[in-house]
Amino acid sequence: MNDSTKTSKRPVKPKPRARSFLIALVLLVLTFWAAFKVSFDLSTFWEVWSNPIWSKFWPIPWDWVFTKENTFDPLIETLQIAVASTLLGCLVALPVSFAMSSLTTPNKVVYFISKTIMNLVRAVPDLFWAKLLVTAIGIGAFAGAWSLSIFSLAVMVKLFSETVDAADPRPLEAARSSGARHLPAVKTGVFPTVFPSYVAYSLYIFELNIRASVVLGLVGAGGVGRVIETQRQFFRFDRILGLLIIIFGIVWVIEQISVSLRKRLV
Amino acid sequence: MIKIERVSVTYPGGVEALKNVDIEIEDGEFVVIVGLSGAGKSTLLRVLNGLVPATSGSIIVDGTEVVNANSQTLRQVRSKTGMIFQTFNLVNRTTVLNNVLMGRLANVPSWRSTLGLWPAEDREAAMLALERVGIVDKTYVRASNLSGGQQQRVGIARALAQEPSLMLADEPVAALDPVTSRQVMGDLQKINRELGITTLVNLHFLDLAKEYGKRLIGLRDGVLVYDGDINKVTDETFREIYGRAITSEDLHAMNEEQQQSVGNGK
Amino acid sequence: METLSDTSTSSQRPPAPKTFHRWFIALPFLVAIIWSVTGLNITLSRLIDAPGDAWAILRQMIPPAFGEVYKRGAVGKIFESVYIAWIGTIIGAFASLPLAFLAAHNVAPIWIRSPIRQLFNAIRAVPELILAVILIPVTGLGAWAGTLAIGIHSIGTLGKWACESIEDIDEGPIEATKACGGKWVTGMRWGVLPQVMPVISSYWLFRFEINVRASAVLGMIGAGGVGSELVSQLSFRNFPAASAVLLMTMAVVLTIDTISAAVRRRIIKGAVNTDEESRTLEAITDLTGIRS
Numbered sequence: 001m002n003d004s005t006k007t008s009k010r011p012v013k014p015k016p017r018a019r020s021f022l023i024a025l026v027l028l029v030l031t032f033w034a035a036f037k038v039s040f041d042l043s044t045f046w047e048v049w050s051n052p053i054w055s056k057f058w059p060i061p062w063d064w065v066f067t068k069e070n071t072f073d074p075l076i077e078t079l080q081i082a083v084a085s086t087l088l089g090c091l092v093a094l095p096v097s098f099a100m101s102s103l104t105t106p107n108k109v110v111y112f113i114s115k116t117i118m119n120l121v122r123a124v125p126d127l128f129w130a131k132l133l134v135t136a137i138g139i140g141a142f143a144g145a146w147s148l149s150i151f152s153l154a155v156m157v158k159l160f161s162e163t164v165d166a167a168d169p170r171p172l173e174a175a176r177s178s179g180a181r182h183l184p185a186v187k188t189g190v191f192p193t194v195f196p197s198y199v200a201y202s203l204y205i206f207e208l209n210i211r212a213s214v215v216l217g218l219v220g221a222g223g224v225g226r227v228i229e230t231q232r233q234f235f236r237f238d239r240i241l242g243l244l245i246i247i248f249g250i251v252w253v254i255e256q257i258s259v260s261l262r263k264r265l266v
Numbered sequence: 267m268i269k270i271e272r273v274s275v276t277y278p279g280g281v282e283a284l285k286n287v288d289i290e291i292e293d294g295e296f297v298v299i300v301g302l303s304g305a306g307k308s309t310l311l312r313v314l315n316g317l318v319p320a321t322s323g324s325i326i327v328d329g330t331e332v333v334n335a336n337s338q339t340l341r342q343v344r345s346k347t348g349m350i351f352q353t354f355n356l357v358n359r360t361t362v363l364n365n366v367l368m369g370r371l372a373n374v375p376s377w378r379s380t381l382g383l384w385p386a387e388d389r390e391a392a393m394l395a396l397e398r399v400g401i402v403d404k405t406y407v408r409a410s411n412l413s414g415g416q417q418q419r420v421g422i423a424r425a426l427a428q429e430p431s432l433m434l435a436d437e438p439v440a441a442l443d444p445v446t447s448r449q450v451m452g453d454l455q456k457i458n459r460e461l462g463i464t465t466l467v468n469l470h471f472l473d474l475a476k477e478y479g480k481r482l483i484g485l486r487d488g489v490l491v492y493d494g495d496i497n498k499v500t501d502e503t504f505r506e507i508y509g510r511a512i513t514s515e516d517l518h519a520m521n522e523e524q525q526q527s528v529g530n531g532k
Numbered sequence: 533m534e535t536l537s538d539t540s541t542s543s544q545r546p547p548a549p550k551t552f553h554r555w556f557i558a559l560p561f562l563v564a565i566i567w568s569v570t571g572l573n574i575t576l577s578r579l580i581d582a583p584g585d586a587w588a589i590l591r592q593m594i595p596p597a598f599g600e601v602y603k604r605g606a607v608g609k610i611f612e613s614v615y616i617a618w619i620g621t622i623i624g625a626f627a628s629l630p631l632a633f634l635a636a637h638n639v640a641p642i643w644i645r646s647p648i649r650q651l652f653n654a655i656r657a658v659p660e661l662i663l664a665v666i667l668i669p670v671t672g673l674g675a676w677a678g679t680l681a682i683g684i685h686s687i688g689t690l691g692k693w694a695c696e697s698i699e700d701i702d703e704g705p706i707e708a709t710k711a712c713g714g715k716w717v718t719g720m721r722w723g724v725l726p727q728v729m730p731v732i733s734s735y736w737l738f739r740f741e742i743n744v745r746a747s748a749v750l751g752m753i754g755a756g757g758v759g760s761e762l763v764s765q766l767s768f769r770n771f772p773a774a775s776a777v778l779l780m781t782m783a784v785v786l787t788i789d790t791i792s793a794a795v796r797r798r799i800i801k802g803a804v805n806t807d808e809e810s811r812t813l814e815a816i817t818d819l820t821g822i823r824s
Binding site: 168170171173174175176177178179180181183184185187188189192193195196 | 315317340341342343344345346347348349351353355356357358359360364365367368369371372374376379380421424425428
């Protein structure tokens with residue numbers, strides 16, 4: 001072996017920063033505090049199975065479930081709400097998404113305003129919108145359609161503006177270099193590339209809206225959710241369970257159709 | 267007639283792309299611009315149609331001042347200036363026809379182009395352009411289904427559809443194989459001769475320039491280092507443009523390419 | 533006319549393609565739209581009235597009554613929502629992680645992973661609100677019902693995302709641990725976990741952001757949190773108070789979103805920005821999503 005001056009010294013293991021320990025400690029304390037505040041109760045995990053409430057879920061009264069008034073009509077209403085709100089929300093989301101994308105926005109003012117408005121809209125929990133609109137417009141499917149429109153708008157804008165941001169900017173440059181104004185340049189240069197994604201997202205949002213209308217009813221906004229809420233107040237969980245099974249069956253069917261349609265688009 | 271007077275371009279990051287460039291180009295000239303990557307070739311083309319704003323100096327294209335022009339003036343200049351790109355910049359998802367129609371964007375009211383309701387005369391202009399580049403049979407084919415050379419011909423057709431007085435080609439053949447490159451360069455040369463359109467072509471290497479160009483402009487680090495007859499290019503010129511002497515490898519590569527093209531028939 | 537160059541074909545103009553098949557696709561959509569609009573009784577007068585009604589309410593919401601709401605303890609309720617989301621996300625995260633391993637096709641055999649994947653799908657299909665409705669009779673009203681609802685639902689979403697991350701990994705490190713003679717668990721701990729933890733923990737944070745909103749909503753049916761406050765103010769038509777609750781909720785949501793986005797970015801990138809100005813810039817970018 002060569003002389004000792006040539007051997008390399010072993011490096012010292014880097015010490016974890018004191019700051020990381022502190023953060024971890026704070027998080028841990030906060031977690032225990034939070035658990036205390038929400039009445040974390042481990043016993044629930046084994047008590048829940050023996051609760052007498054489960055008997056209320058069974059047997060499922062299928063004769064009640066398969067009636068026009070209880071299931072069929074509300075489901076139709078739910079579908080109608082889903083179609084109308086997907087349509088409205090996604091339609092408005094189209095120009096807003098283009099305005100919000102640094103690639104296609106016409107100027108900084110529009111960009112800034114649209115981004116800010118959408119950030120505020122998305123900071124409101126979705127059902128808060130529903131409750132506000134129900135209070136303003138009144139109970140029923142109409143309010144439900146409006147709330148889901150806002151919900152659709154929020155989701156579509158998030159998804160679609162990211163797609164537009166990632167779109168190939170080069171055809172847009174070509175359009176601009178031929179002397180086109182902003183809107184025609186975006187329509188011919190960017191739109192054809194992102195449109196299939198837009199349609200795919202719309203189908204996805206339609207699915208989401210059908211599921212969402214189930215919970216919308218819990219705040220009075222129409223559709224099958226309304227029926228579920230009524231039954232909940234009577235503690236008829238057996239009927240609710242039956243309804244839910246039907247609903248999720250339909251959702252599953254629509255999901256399969258939607259997935260296959262979406263595959264063909266992209 | 268293009269007059270570039272003491273034009274400098276400094277990008278926001280601080281990069282000086284062009285330094286005090288002076289060039290005069292007569293109508294109908296075929297000018298080749300060479301230089302290393304980053305020498306300022308792309309910038310030079312893009313200040314002519316205002317895609318890149320000049321930091322100082324004056325550029326007059328057919329009697330119109332381009333530097334600090336308002337957007338309407340720029341659009342007018344651009345509508346008469348066709349641009350061809352290294353990466354073709356086509357909208358891959360749509361048809362060849364829709365791509366070429368983009369060249370008519372400046373001619374057509376915004377609402378028509380946005381809705382896709384192109385007037386008959388603009389469709390005719392697009393078809394004529396496609397016929398001129400010999401690719402009209404692919405009119406309704408999706409752009410992404412074409413080969414590289416065909417895509418570039420669509421790019422040329424798009425520029426031709428503008429009925430331009432100036433053609434700017436930014437490394438039009440860099441992404442193509444040697445045989446296709448010669449086809450495209452030949453097309454550009456023919457357009458220049460038959461239609462009298464002033465043509466500026468950026469190229470990476472001198473060999474292609476020597477075959478097709480008459481006048482050569484050499485750029486190095488944003489500075490104009492050569493402006494004159496292409497046949498008068500010497501080793502000294504080469505060294506000035508590329509920063510090194512011409513080597514035997516370069517000569518070998520040039521000879522090989524020449525032989526290939528002769529063997530395949532132009 | 534002389535054409536330029538080439539090997540390709542004729543200069544014959546091809547016939548324009550037929551476009552009527554587009555109408556075949558458009559028609560069912562049009563029918564669905566007309567059916568919905570008529571079914572919902574969307575008459576023009578209702579369409580015009582609706583924004584007017586909303587506007588009338590909006591005017592009553594200004595100025596928001598922050599003081600009054602503060603006295604009623606709304607701030608505590610908002611924190612309760614955050615706690616619910618925090619614990620719920622933790623429950624979901626810790627429960628979903630081992631399950632996600634068992635659901636990944638490069639880890640577990642099909643007779644284990646198929647039922648677990650179905651379990652994830654089933655759980656995901658049930659909205660938190662429905663879960664809460666079912667749980668309230670069991671646990672009673674209050675934050676615990678909400679926490680469980682969020683926790684259980686998160687198992688489904690987080691499980692699916694984690695499973696996809698695990699399936700996406702590079703097999704190399706697993707091979708390496710096998711080559712050193714390690715057992716299956718060792719391969720998971722040293723080969724898989726270090727690769728997927730950054731992505732998975734950023735999913736956990738993202739889910740936390742969503743869960744904060746969900747927990748606010750759960751309050752509306754009595755499962756704890758600020759939702760109950762909003763509902764009661766609206767039922768008394770006390771609009772200034774309602775708007776105060778709303779604005780405070782939004783502020784908290786935005787703050788959490790910003791912090792979470794910054795942390796997520798740091799986890800993924802692993803970079804540390806010590807420059808004060810760029811950190812502020814990052815915070816603003818996160819908050820507003822606006823890039824310069």
